[in-house]
Amino acid sequence: MRAAGESAEAPGGAALAALTPQELRIATLVAGGASSKEVAAQLFLSPRTVEYHLYKIYPKLGITSRTELARLVVLRKAPVDPEGIL
Template sequence: MPAVPATPEPRCTRPWRPSPGWAPPRGSSAPDPSCTPRGRRRGTAHPAPVAELTPQELHVVRLAATGHSSREIAAQLFLSPRTVEYHLYKAYPKLGVSSRRELSRLNLA
């Protein structure tokens, strides 16, 4: 009977890098840097979500947070209302929100 080769452990495609200011909890060691889960987990702190927005997304988000409609924002920025909606669609996950009401609670300075 032929020998069954052992299956190798999965390898990560990206190395683990701690974010600035990160430190392991007291009494524990840092995670194995060779492999960590991909992506950001829900509910984790994000240092500056506004920094991830494009300038146009930020402008649209600020206007939407003050209560302007997509049609009003579009007229002010010389865009179509659909383009405004697209910018909001792309900005919501970056900011960790899902509605205009949640936008009004954010500090977008």
């Protein structure tokens, strides 16, 4: 993949650090399964504003869907097992 110009590594915590605080809040809520309408109500935004933020978040993280966003956030929060026992 590297020869084709792609990164072999999945985006991790460093990629999430590139998000603004508002984008991070939205990403966390969406990754938790909330709809755009639910996120908008919780953050006092319009659903269209939430969708705009998602439109900006996806390229920053190198993802294309809510499922990938959820996976990325879950992996970020998962405990690291240095001995590989889990």
